[in-house]
Amino acid sequence: MQNNFISSLPCLRVYENGESIDQQDSIIKEERIALYLNGTKILSTMSIPQDQDAHSIGFLLSEGVIESVADIIKVEIVDDGLRVNVDAKINEENLVNLYREKTLTSGCCVGVTGNFEGKIIEKFVASQVRVPIEMIWKTLGYFYEENDLFNQTGCVHKAMLVDAKGEIIQQAFDVGRHNAIDKVVGKARLNHDDLSKSVLFVSGRLSLEMMIKTAMHDIPIVVSRAATTQLAIQSAQKLGITLVGFAREGRCNIYTHKSRIIL
Template sequence: MGDKQPFTQTIPYVLVEKASNQGVYQEDTIIAEERIALYLNGSKIIATMSIPKDQDAHAIGFLLSEGVIESIDDVKNISIAPDGLSVYVDAKINPEHLQNLYHEKTLTSGCCVGVTGNFEGKIIEKFIATQMQIPIGWVWELLESFEVGNLLFHTTGCVHQAVLHFLDGTSIHAQDIGRHNAIDKVMGKARLARKDTTQAVLFVSGRLSMEMVIKAAMHDIAILISRAAVTQLGIKTAQMLGITLIGFARNDKCNIYTHPSRILLDQTHTQKAAHTTDSCYLTSR
């Protein structure tokens, strides 16, 4: 499995093959998983199962995703306990959204602990007005770099990755066992670095269900790409919020499900979409 990576441990196991029905002792590299508690203004608000890495970014990304804080400027202080299992944030908060987080949690398909909050009109208006276009060739370049850049996945086979690719050529990476955690972490890193996420494309490894699309919308992401599948509600939500949703980006192919005008294709080799609106199911390459 190669050299041991941080946040992993090596454990023994028995490999059994049908051809021989005999066991062979081997070793495997397993990802670490811990319960991380988030304290906001002195009160514990939630605990997540995640990799004990980038805990501060995870906390900031989560609070922004849920609308509990409006911007990174609302954060007064952030610290991590010595054991890495608790994160403490002091911040100016939106009390209404915090109460929704406490009382109106909706269990989603996002790895069992995804939570949806309030996501109303201001996002829709913002994304209707968003203008960004990238050439399809850039998607292929992002796909290639995404597949070779996730060392922790290649070591363990057990993590999701989220990558923000900015139009200036820079990128930010984050990994976690939960696909929603990976998004929160990469967004938190971007906010802590004062990066403008309106100038970035988000590439993720997990399926794009409704809450994944909403997380992208909460951080002003106009183009969301995944190697995995999309869900019906994910497509509906992306169409409503004005997000370009791309799934199955692998093996030199991708499916553009909504708002395809942001992806600049070679028109001489592009079949006419089945729909005349800015919502379609269009396979590229």
């Protein structure tokens, strides 16, 4: 199924020694996908047309527009996968914030979020879960091995939720790291998975809005191979999230709430 998101296009591969070869390259496809909420189009996203329903629900829950999966009436993917219709009970104030308080995020595909203030960043993840550092090393070992889209194209991010033993809960892929997180939490929430004792592994760098998304779903631990920003660390500390960055090659940096990691 993943091959539906890959095109084979010609390119000229050039080498430093002066050689060049005409060849076919695997290129990821992205599409403009429209999100309609209660019959009204609220935004479009550029993403891989995979798990579009979970992506939409994850985004709306992350922004507080939908407060619970119990508030969802119907979700359907239409128009050859390029439109998602969501009918749900919504928080009108947070929906208005999406338009009133536009903030350009530091995403690889520039994202927009509105709900950076108020009750969303007043959350605190109080989970008492603790995981051994060995689980992190083990999970990192197969996190990157099981990414066929990246192996073929080098152009997608991955997000994966595991439990305290390292067993996979859900995983998702997209060209945008924010999209990948919204997809994986959307899949988990639609499946009624308990995320209060989960660990989120992501392939991209960690920034403020990533921590807000994590807190909105009560995820206590986030691990990334990449770097983190100062605001991500500050917000993780305030939100009660254990933030682990530069997790690679047998080392990692634990920035906040270190007691959750058993060394």
